[in-house]
Amino acid sequence: MALEGWRRRFGDLAARIGLDRLMPGAAGGGNRFYNCARQGARSWWERTDEAVDLIEKAVAGSTDRRPRVLDLGCGDGKVAVELARRGIEVDYVGFDLHPQSAGVRRLDLARDPIGVEGDVAVVLGVLEYLADPASALKSIAAVVPRLVVSLATSDLDRPATFDPASLNWVYFVDRATFEARLFEAGFRIVERRVTPDRKTALWSVERSA
Numbered sequence: 001m002a003l004e005g006w007r008r009r010f011g012d013l014a015a016r017i018g019l020d021r022l023m024p025g026a027a028g029g030g031n032r033f034y035n036c037a038r039q040g041a042r043s044w045w046e047r048t049d050e051a052v053d054l055i056e057k058a059v060a061g062s063t064d065r066r067p068r069v070l071d072l073g074c075g076d077g078k079v080a081v082e083l084a085r086r087g088i089e090v091d092y093v094g095f096d097l098h099p100q101s102a103g104v105r106r107l108d109l110a111r112d113p114i115g116v117e118g119d120v121a122v123v124l125g126v127l128e129y130l131a132d133p134a135s136a137l138k139s140i141a142a143v144v145p146r147l148v149v150s151l152a153t154s155d156l157d158r159p160a161t162f163d164p165a166s167l168n169w170v171y172f173v174d175r176a177t178f179e180a181r182l183f184e185a186g187f188r189i190v191e192r193r194v195t196p197d198r199k200t201a202l203w204s205v206e207r208s209a
């Protein structure tokens with residue numbers, strides 16, 4: 001596992017300087033370190049579906065212009081696909097440490113300022129890979145008033161033998177612990193959900209101040 005951790009850090013460093021394009025597979029480092037080889041799975045689409053419901057509510061009433069949605073750790077852009085399928089018109093901007101297509105902006109959510117303001121951010125299946133999501137949540141609160149975020153948590157339906165390291169996850173806490181991080185970052189909870197497989201929680205939150 002220690003060797004795998006070093007490989008991932010090396011892969012992320014390669015991504016920061018743009019070398020991950022040389023890695024095999026369409027998703028490059030995302031495939032290798034962030035389980036993106038499974039990104040077409042039904043459970044990933046179900047998570048997207050729940051998130052897009054929450055985004056739709058968050059942007060309802062924005063009539064003067066297209067609301068801007070920042071998809072942080074967007075992977076293959078399922079959120080954009082689902083928004084388009086539902087006919088929800090937004091200005092979508094995707095970001096990822098390992099971009100899978102040319103339109104996606106390279107960003108390390110753990111370190112980089114986001115640098116773009118928006119109306120709502122969405123972060124799906126990403127915080128599990130950050131040792132401490134607190135600084136990422138604060139960066140997000142600086143650029144958007146609303147956030148839709150998912151986290152696979154330890155108090156949902158996983159077997160007692162489940163090892164988060166088997167999926168390269170380094171952040172695996174219960175819902176109450178994560179909600180405390182959301183409050184510390186300045187968010188208040190608007191709505192809570194759980195995916196149909198009962199493995200992942202989602203929150204729609206807004207900046208409290």
Ligand SMILES: C[S@@+](CC[C@H](N)C(=O)[O-])C[C@H]1O[C@@H](n2cnc3c(N)ncnc32)[C@H](O)[C@@H]1O
Binds near residue numbers: 036107
């Ligand atoms: C499990 S995938 C989820 C992708 C997408 N959100 C979805 O639901 O299909 C995690 C994604 O987060 C990205 N990622 C991991 N660490 C990141 C970081 N520090 N900053 C930005 N993106 C990151 C990975 O490259 C990968 O695309």
